[in-house]
Amino acid sequence: MAVTVKKNPGDIIFSSLTAIAACTVIFFIIGILFVLIKESSLAREKFGILQFLTTTTWNPVKGTFGALTTIYGTFVTTLLSLVMAIPVALGIAIFVTEIAPNFLKGPIGIAIELLAAIPSIIYGMWGLFTLSPLMRNYIEPFLQQATAGIPFLNLLFHGTPMGIDILTASIILSIMIIPFTASIARDSFNLTPAIVKESAYALGATKWEVVKDVVIPYSKLGVFGGILFSLGRAIGETMAVAFVLGNNHKMFTSLFDTAATITVTLANEFTEADKDIYLSSLFYLALVLFMMSFIFLAIAKFFLLKAERRQSR
């Protein structure tokens, strides 16, 4: 459908202007990558790649830095939050697409979108002042008692419940990513053609069987893409967890331990870095974070596009 009009001087100017504006996005991504690689060169030379990624020491005083504790913290909080968020998000998507009466669809959809619009710093503050005391006084002691005799499980809930820990941070993070996962899952569910669902109903399937055996298999690519997208977002989330994680660089074993993620480390230490190697290591962390989230988001986008293409075929 591209147009080939005779080039008018106004058109040449306007089209190049728009082309430059569009290319800023490419420029930013290359620019970020280039700048982070350049700024982290000091740390990369000193610690190498493999050593940096597998070292657990983070000691600004001695000037030795390794990323393993923060990468570990990032992945544990992200995975925990996904485990908590995915069932709820899928439930919401099923409710909105299949169960809700029409007058409820709109309001619930808007509510979920509002949940996504609340700034992450509000989540963080609410977590610190409201959720954290609730966790410390009620939920965490309860979990500890409930798992006291069970082998393995009691290790997960070991230690003094402080409310400032991995569990609290993961819960906040899960509330934050529910809306993303839910809205992508809802859109994918909506792509299932009505006629396929009606055929299943005609065979006598119950509503749940239609969802489980028709809708979900039909939209699994999109849902999977949505989950990966939420993963990509969750590993880069900063303010929601910065308040309640404690920024403690260690290989924790209990969910009641304080920890550090890449984002929290950056937020807390970036302006305090007094030595070049310290700052350079923080840039190195930012580079690791950027690559990780970019790769997850790109894979997610690939699946979402594939789901979309299959639909239009």
Next chain:
Amino acid sequence: MKRERIRKFESSMALAISTFSAFLGLFWLVFILGDVLVHGVAALNLTLFTNDPAPVGVAGGGLRNAFVGQLIITLFATLIGVPVGVLGGTFLAEYARGRAIAKFISILSDIMVSVPSIVIGTFIYAILVKPFGHFSGWAGSVALSIIMIPVVLRTTEDMLSLVPWELREAAFALGAPYYKVIIQVVYRGAATGILTGILLSIARVAGETAPLLFTSFNNSYFSLDMNHPMSSLTATIFQYAMGPYAIWHTQAWAASLVITVFILALTILGRLVIKWRYK
């Protein structure tokens, strides 16, 4: 017969669980918003907007510097981000329509929207703070505009694609060059949609904290100078909530209320306009 009853029971259980999860989502929304509202309204007063921060222990301190700083930083981010985003979206939907480059940039923008905002903060620190030796309001605005551009670009692209192609053909038939067709016909047709996209993108960046922490930093004094560190509501909330004083916590709640109401109002307004225009 028995098997049928089991299937029916299974079905109603599963549906009950998903209904429950929908209300769980609602519950969190009400819980968080209600909490911000209760604490925020109690802390809200006029001196908050008219006074600058006072030393802890001195009564009558406010957050005027943060309110004004936030407005200025967001305003300049919008002034940088909107033109670039709208023009970029125009390229994708018009001049490069259907070409591989348009698809490629569109996908990159979708990814860019979700790239960790704190990484953008470190990027701007390296190019706009470190070389100059000090934090500045400009760095904060540029950081926010980088988050804004892909959002505006994508909505503009989508909105321009909704304008019927025949409309352009009608204008071509009158002998108008393409750029005039875009500016005078296509933009007019998509104006509401683009405006909505801009509103939503402002809502998106106004609540950002992470990219401001090492760009505009914070400033306890009132300042209109974009070349110096500038206070923002979000960075102030972070500093105050983490601080030890009860008065700081109260003020952080008040600031949270103001920024939440502002962002949710923009979001709802945007949704309403879309619904009203494209129903």
